[in-house]
Amino acid sequence: MSAVTLTDIVKRFGNFTAVHRMSLDIPDGSFVTLLGPSGCGKTTTLRMIAGLLDPTEGDISIKGRRINDVPIYKRNLGLVFQNYALFPHKTVAENVAFGLKYRKVPREEARRRVAEALELVQLPHLGERYPRELSGGQQQRVALARAIVIEPDVLLLDEPLSALDANLRENMRVELKNIQSRIGVTSVFVTHDQSEALAMSDTIVVMSEGRVEQIGAPEEVYNTPASEFVAQFLGASNILPAQALGIEGGELGLELPGFPRLAVPASRAPDVQKSGPAKLVIRAEKLVLESPDSEANGRYSVPAIVETVDYQGQSARYFLRVGDQQLQAINMIDQRPFSQGEAVALRFRARDCAALPVDPAP
């Protein structure tokens, strides 16, 4: 059964359309991420599900019930904000107990559930503290406890990790995902951070300028981007103009200057069927730099010149010249990085390529 269903949702602010006719089905218990740059409509969508904004058109259902006209305080949702939004004048325990008060939960049971929730977020002894006495990470855990203690139908998370510093963010990301799968609550997570989206989601919804670009599992979205935008937004990709030669034996032939003739698996080019102009997509980390005199071992090999080296410790980012095109590659460093001006061989496999039509399919 689906926990949340959006049907042809449109949101306009005056003349500006923030969300264009969006439909989405979120299965019960799943973790769905709305991913996109700022201004792509992901937060607007979340706020419509929450009931903080009304959709201009379309229907929103939670557990099969249309809730367009149900106010936020009757929707039974858990909401976690970027800036924690704890009640500063209440203790941690009072913060967590807040939602139970309006559900007429008996006092004893409420106390037990608050203790359980704080246990779950690993802050069992901080109930008597005030929010300002806690660190950012602790405050966000309290906010999470406050949202899940009411056993919401859906947990809505609006960039909950963005205010934390880098190390803490990665730890919290793992923990948040663990807690979510343990209690099995349907979650909608909004972020602009692709690594958060890839690490945590069952399904990623990539959005751009109010439109859904692609919906799919993390591997799917990462490996088979449905549009140039998705390819660019998720990691560094090389997108090169190419000539499609049609499908033969389950493989799409591609020709582009400076490259050998490529045969890309047809499954990696679902939207390119016919011959004609197309685009080749190769992820920067799938291009391996090797010395020109080494063995290709059945991989494609393209001669290139290193133009710039961006050294990052365990890995390096190379900007390379192939003919009149610039490509980028990200490689782990084995001993020493290749240096500027060096001639190298770029090696990659057919299954690491993907092809897109020139005009993205509507």
Added chain:
Amino acid sequence: MGWQLIRLYAILVYGFMFLPVAVVVLLSFNDSQFGAFPMTGFSLRWFEALWNNDAIMRAFRTSIMLGLLTAVISTTLGVLASLALVRYSIPGRNLITTMLIAPILVPEVVLAVALLLFLNFLGIGKSFTLLLFGHVIFTLPFVILVVQARLVGIRRDVEEAALSLGASPRQTFFSITLPLLMPAVAAGALFAFTISFDDITGTLFWKPGGVETVPTQIFAMLRHSISPEINALGTVMIVLTVGLPLLGAALARRMAMKRGG
């Protein structure tokens, strides 16, 4: 050398400002018949006289009643107006804010005469209610300024969190917004009370015959003679109008500290 001069100058300025007040307080304890130097001994007789002066005690009760009602009405209206102006986008918000703040900028005499003429035009006579309205009009800007400033600092997502947890908009206001707003509400109420308690210009225009507040009573007494009672009354007024806000500020700070606001 330069610093010495500045220091001396500063002392002189403070002396000019506060010596008269100190003299009033000092003379209120003077035993002499005349409210002037030299002092002839320490006595509380003028305070006693004050206590036994029916006219003054009546004025005192009027002032306190007027001040309290002004504070309650002004604070309630001020909080509601601030909520509307900060939390909702209403057309002409800036204009409304300016209009609400305007009574501070308009000379009080002008405001006093204007309200009086307006109500005469409507055929409404002077009354205690009119006096109260007048005081509410020019204490309201202070309440709005203080409350608005605080309200801007209360994040909207805290209220949204309360709503998402099942509190209705009204429950959210009383359990989240109002407690967080409390220091500003208290400060606003104190402002309103002391301004009302102190006011003389507007009050002289608006008060109905036979009703006196403490300032108008003092004014009336001064016209006949300078009685030492006035010194005692001055001392009481100073304690009320300076001591009360200081106490309030201290309480508000302690409250804010405890609540982490």
